Amino acid sequence: MNWNDHLPALLLMIPLFGAFAAPLVCLLGKTMRNVLLVGLSFVTLLVALLLWKSVLAGGIAVYVMGGESFNLTLPSGMALPIRIIMEVDAFSAFMVVCGSIASFAGALFSTNYMEKFTGLGRFVSLYFLLTLGMLGMMITGDFFNFFIFIEIASIASFGLVAFWRDRPEAIEASLKYTLVSQVGSMIFLIAAGALYGKYNALNIAAIGSLLQFGVMEKIALVFIIGTLAMKCGSFPMHMWLPDAYAEAPSGVSCLLVAVSQASLYGLMRVCFSLYGVNLGGSFIPWMIISMGLASMFFGVTMAVVQHEIKRLIGYHSVSQVGYMLLGLGVGLLVLTDAHGMAEYGFTAMKGGIFHIFNYTMYKGLLFLAAGAIYYATGKRDLNEMGGLARRMPFTTAMFVIAAAAISGLPPFNGFVSKLLIYESVFAVHPALTVVALLTSVLTLASFVKVFQTAFLGPEKSVFTGVREVPSGMLFGMGVLTLAVLGATLFPSWTLSNLVEPAAKALVDQAGYIGAVMGGGL
Amino acid sequence: MIGNAPFFVVGLLFLGGLTAIFIEKNLIKIAIAIGIISSAVNLFLVALGYRAGGTAPIHFLAGERTVMVLPTPQAMTLTAIVISLATTAFLLSLIMLVYRHYGTLDVDEIRRLRG
Numbered sequence: 123m124n125w126n127d128h129l130p131a132l133l134l135m136i137p138l139f140g141a142f143a144a145p146l147v148c149l150l151g152k153t154m155r156n157v158l159l160v161g162l163s164f165v166t167l168l169v170a171l172l173l174w175k176s177v178l179a180g181g182i183a184v185y186v187m188g189g190e191s192f193n194l195t196l197p198s199g200m201a202l203p204i205r206i207i208m209e210v211d212a213f214s215a216f217m218v219v220c221g222s223i224a225s226f227a228g229a230l231f232s233t234n235y236m237e238k239f240t241g242l243g244r245f246v247s248l249y250f251l252l253t254l255g256m257l258g259m260m261i262t263g264d265f266f267n268f269f270i271f272i273e274i275a276s277i278a279s280f281g282l283v284a285f286w287r288d289r290p291e292a293i294e295a296s297l298k299y300t301l302v303s304q305v306g307s308m309i310f311l312i313a314a315g316a317l318y319g320k321y322n323a324l325n326i327a328a329i330g331s332l333l334q335f336g337v338m339e340k341i342a343l344v345f346i347i348g349t350l351a352m353k354c355g356s357f358p359m360h361m362w363l364p365d366a367y368a369e370a371p372s373g374v375s376c377l378l379v380a381v382s383q384a385s386l387y388g389l390m391r392v393c394f395s396l397y398g399v400n401l402g403g404s405f406i407p408w409m410i411i412s413m414g415l416a417s418m419f420f421g422v423t424m425a426v427v428q429h430e431i432k433r434l435i436g437y438h439s440v441s442q443v444g445y446m447l448l449g450l451g452v453g454l455l456v457l458t459d460a461h462g463m464a465e466y467g468f469t470a471m472k473g474g475i476f477h478i479f480n481y482t483m484y485k486g487l488l489f490l491a492a493g494a495i496y497y498a499t500g501k502r503d504l505n506e507m508g509g510l511a512r513r514m515p516f517t518t519a520m521f522v523i524a525a526a527a528i529s530g531l532p533p534f535n536g537f538v539s540k541l542l543i544y545e546s547v548f549a550v551h552p553a554l555t556v557v558a559l560l561t562s563v564l565t566l567a568s569f570v571k572v573f574q575t576a577f578l579g580p581e582k583s584v585f586t587g588v589r590e591v592p593s594g595m596l597f598g599m600g601v602l603t604l605a606v607l608g609a610t611l612f613p614s615w616t617l618s619n620l621v622e623p624a625a626k627a628l629v630d631q632a633g634y635i636g637a638v639m640g641g642g643l
Numbered sequence: 644m645i646g647n648a649p650f651f652v653v654g655l656l657f658l659g660g661l662t663a664i665f666i667e668k669n670l671i672k673i674a675i676a677i678g679i680i681s682s683a684v685n686l687f688l689v690a691l692g693y694r695a696g697g698t699a700p701i702h703f704l705a706g707e708r709t710v711m712v713l714p715t716p717q718a719m720t721l722t723a724i725v726i727s728l729a730t731t732a733f734l735l736s737l738i739m740l741v742y743r744h745y746g747t748l749d750v751d752e753i754r755r756l757r758g
Contacts, residue, residue: 266719266722269723270722270726273726273730276730277726277729277730277733280730280733280737281733284737284740287740290741290744290745290755291755291756293737293740293741293744294741294753294755294756295756296737297670297734297737297738297741297753298756300730300733300734300737301664301673301677301734304677304680304681304730304734305661305664305677305680308677308680308681308683308684311684311688311723312657312684312687315684315687315688315691315716315719318691318715318716318719319691324715365756369756
């Protein structure tokens, strides 16, 4: 028996075990609880890295739950796969690595950040469930399972957003998120049911191999795109996102960023691997591109006027998601056009995928830094802050790195991914680049404002007692800083090892389908 | 035509629930509307798997009848029912907390997070 074969199942089992062990382990005291939270998150990260390595080395990994053997996707005599199948290609593995880094950093951060509060058994439980839902969305090969993992992640995140239930704002944010998300996931289930009714299959690869682009498929596609674009916080459906991110405890906001990327992953999986070359015409790609442009522009213009620090960062999330939608939308636009793909489409996709990594890291870091400020000072409003650089040098340094990366200042990693997007979408239409550049400038302006008001300026008398945050929080931020600096210092290694296989896997629809259906397209 | 009747009912229920979410002001009514939407989706799944004259999908009990309804949508429906139960319970407890904090259930008055 080779352990590598069972990595997809282990990846889900570890957080699931953590979620149900948490209430028991918490009876043993504070130290054991922290050991469980950090230890299991770290093991999940290790499994994710191993999975990523084995996928890069051995191609797409499939895992069949409940079969005679782990890779028997098509039992003899069956035309369609009948069991629950996990399918991990390089793009899924890439997302899993991003997500589990964010989960580990958030867990480290939460050990110290949450220690003043009660109900931590439930917190740890929900935190692991949220990790489980996120990872499950990234590796499942089955529509209905995707729905289930969305719901696991959603319910856990509703609970975590409302964790400070004595704050009216937290309850309101959670309620808003619950209402929007619940309607969205029901619409997703209708789409899954419609595709099942048409093709008698729930497996993404199996449906992809049979798909004919008709009326039913159009309806299902619109439903799926609408739901998942809502869950990743794209423009017209973004109103829940800044509220939820701002009101959740900071360690959770960091993980929620990765969870929204899991929805983006689902959107791209459906567009590229399920519909792919059958995605008749350029209407859907242009819709995704224009959603991206609108998210970028409106997200950043709303962010500029905010004065509550986490809310401001939350609005920047809306605008950053726009970059990925733009890059991947351009890739989708030229999917059937080999010349355009080689000229600029593949670069745009590399940019979009690299931006997913960068965004998860620096946005998580920004949320953690905002949480550190809140922990040390008890303030959320930028107008009440000032001169914190003297008191919190490490937090300041890490915040500067994250802010420079999100604003796309060279040489940081945000610059590399944004540059890839600028230079490639220019070939489609120059206006796309103009909007992206304008967004970047406004992002820089907004973070200069945050940095200047919170960290610079004269020392305020109310902050004389403020001290640097405890080591657990610094380590949590340090993990993400390392990831940002790693991608900054070794951009070509990251691009060729992490990003390019993912982009190749995403455009390789036949490979994704063949891994389950045995090569018969 | 008559075979499509369940799908019309699904459509009506779904639209009814969606309309209620947009026009109702009371949070409890909105929670009920979400419940109606979930029921519509569950009905849709069950109706998808129905075959006229089919028996329960248990191979050894089917007897001389050979037409069975599809088991997969039923399994999906059960899962979806459990999920919607959990979210409804969660939603109602949130509404309780909202009432405790704001003293009202009117969505127009629950507006602290703006801009």
